[in-house]
Amino acid sequence: MTATEPQVAALAEGRRPLRRALVSVFDKAGLLDLATGLHAAGVEIVSTGSTAGRIADAGVPVTRVEEVTGFPECLDGRVKTLHPRVHAGLLADTRLPTHTQALESLDIAPFDLLVVNLYPFTATVASGASPDDCVEQIDIGGPAMIRAAAKNHESVAVVTDPTRYPWLLEQAQEGGVVLADRRLLAAEAFRHTASYDVAVASWMGNVLTSDAEPGSPFPGWVGTTARRREVLRYGENPHQAAALYGDPEDATGIAGATQLHGKEMSYNNYVDTDAAWRAAHDHDGVCVAIIKHANPCGIAVATGDEPGDDPADDPADDVVAAVHRKAHACDPTSAFGGVIASNTEVSTAMAETVSEIFTEVIVAPSYAEGAVDVLARKKNIRVLTATWAPAAAELRPISGGLLLQQRDAVDAPGDDPAHWTLACGDPASSEQLADLAFAWRACRAVKSNAILLAHGGATIGVGMGQVNRVDAAKLAVARGGDRVAGSVAASDAFFPFPDGFEVLADAGVAAVVQPGGSVRDEQVIEAAQRAGVTMYLTGTRHFAH
Numbered sequence: 001m002t003a004t005e006p007q008v009a010a011l012a013e014g015r016r017p018l019r020r021a022l023v024s025v026f027d028k029a030g031l032l033d034l035a036t037g038l039h040a041a042g043v044e045i046v047s048t049g050s051t052a053g054r055i056a057d058a059g060v061p062v063t064r065v066e067e068v069t070g071f072p073e074c075l076d077g078r079v080k081t082l083h084p085r086v087h088a089g090l091l092a093d094t095r096l097p098t099h100t101q102a103l104e105s106l107d108i109a110p111f112d113l114l115v116v117n118l119y120p121f122t123a124t125v126a127s128g129a130s131p132d133d134c135v136e137q138i139d140i141g142g143p144a145m146i147r148a149a150a151k152n153h154e155s156v157a158v159v160t161d162p163t164r165y166p167w168l169l170e171q172a173q174e175g176g177v178v179l180a181d182r183r184l185l186a187a188e189a190f191r192h193t194a195s196y197d198v199a200v201a202s203w204m205g206n207v208l209t210s211d212a213e214p215g216s217p218f219p220g221w222v223g224t225t226a227r228r229r230e231v232l233r234y235g236e237n238p239h240q241a242a243a244l245y246g247d248p249e250d251a252t253g254i255a256g257a258t259q260l261h262g263k264e265m266s267y268n269n270y271v272d273t274d275a276a277w278r279a280a281h282d283h284d285g286v287c288v289a290i291i292k293h294a295n296p297c298g299i300a301v302a303t304g305d306e307p308g309d310d311p312a313d314d315p316a317d318d319v320v321a322a323v324h325r326k327a328h329a330c331d332p333t334s335a336f337g338g339v340i341a342s343n344t345e346v347s348t349a350m351a352e353t354v355s356e357i358f359t360e361v362i363v364a365p366s367y368a369e370g371a372v373d374v375l376a377r378k379k380n381i382r383v384l385t386a387t388w389a390p391a392a393a394e395l396r397p398i399s400g401g402l403l404l405q406q407r408d409a410v411d412a413p414g415d416d417p418a419h420w421t422l423a424c425g426d427p428a429s430s431e432q433l434a435d436l437a438f439a440w441r442a443c444r445a446v447k448s449n450a451i452l453l454a455h456g457g458a459t460i461g462v463g464m465g466q467v468n469r470v471d472a473a474k475l476a477v478a479r480g481g482d483r484v485a486g487s488v489a490a491s492d493a494f495f496p497f498p499d500g501f502e503v504l505a506d507a508g509v510a511a512v513v514q515p516g517g518s519v520r521d522e523q524v525i526e527a528a529q530r531a532g533v534t535m536y537l538t539g540t541r542h543f544a545h
């Protein structure tokens, strides 16, 4: 038989012809178009159980895999393709005469194409299915075939993603798949089985059983996989290349945020937006956080005194706009070029104010009608919607390894003022207690050492990232200016000496909340007593490094 003109052209391009395909897919989307197209391109189709049934029902010729193996599918589908006649056909390197001779002597035809997608293990686990049902959805034969074909990409093209079918049919019509594409497909295939195995191994080691040490939530192994979502213009600095990774199908959190307007997100935008989003979700009720370089330059919450409650209020004003104004008033100088996060819908009134301020990013769960148009008056502001989906644990790379810790949620007993200990002074008034509770939650968003001053449900001075608590207190007081007298303060960790506290007392702070637990607590409390300052101890610490 002599080659046709298109076949000669295809061979000259290095295309490997597709003569025989094995198709075994759980997700049948696009299957009939694929089978019809492959058949039209002259490809012989071998297929499993219900995949073969669908193809045959569509009137496309198909060979059932049992006809190839001479062995029935058995054990409820646990054994279908796990047979030397399948795997020899997928693994024979047809460049090698010894392999082709072996196939001939065993009367096995090679496969040029494998199309497989796997049992939906992750979706089954997510559905809350029983352990037996989850185990049943661990695909064994599919990954075995994918790995075999991917290893043998010199001879076989392997497709695991149904979105590739139209492309595959084009290749079939053009005479086959070139080696460069077979290599790409093989890499995709191994990533696919690797991600699948990470999901199975994580479930087996964390849910079905656990090798964590007694009292510890951490398993003996962690696996994580991520795909490139976006190449960023540059990293933290212009000379650093950077990209965003994650699960492109996961629309949660800041990595999965939707951008409604503005320039592309930068590396620093992502870092700051994540910090802002987290800060805005550390509070119940309406909260707006403004972040710069991962530190707050203003956080505020609704206290019930905002516009909207009183009929005399300006109808064009509202709670979230007022909360944003309070947050912005903390440090307008630093808020220039900041990132704003609101844990509630952004109103047009808030959008009007924000549109007057140079802002890098604004993120919220939603925007009132017209609010995005108002924000979009500024060409560059990035406007995002996102969902709040905090991970239970956080990974941080260090040289030579990774640190893993539980997320620092503000839900410890010490985060509830009802569990605080009044160490000295008069019990705080209800307004002061509300401000102390707010300050305590807000200081979790500040890089240590953190001292945060608050009044009226808003930060008024933040001292962050200092290597001693005295300087953090001085910075907070300097930023608070004439608003400090009568305000309240929170310290993210204990005062090791009275000096840091004394900076606050000298500036007129009326009440302080801190974890306590220093060997010099007594001296610190005595200093508070002398100064007539109310001091509460939480017993909980909120370092953020």
Ligand SMILES: NC(=O)c1ncn([C@@H]2O[C@H](COP(=O)(O)O)[C@@H](O)[C@H]2O)c1NC=O
Binding pocket: 024, 025, 026, 027, 047, 048, 049, 050, 051, 052, 077, 078, 079, 080, 081, 082, 116, 117, 118, 119, 138, 139, 140, 141, 142, 143
């Ligand atoms: N056990 C086997 O030999 C086997 N071979 C292929 N599969 C899987 O069976 C599914 C297709 O089965 P069906 O054509 O019956 O719908 C595919 O998701 C494929 O990955 C198998 N099933 C699970 O391991």
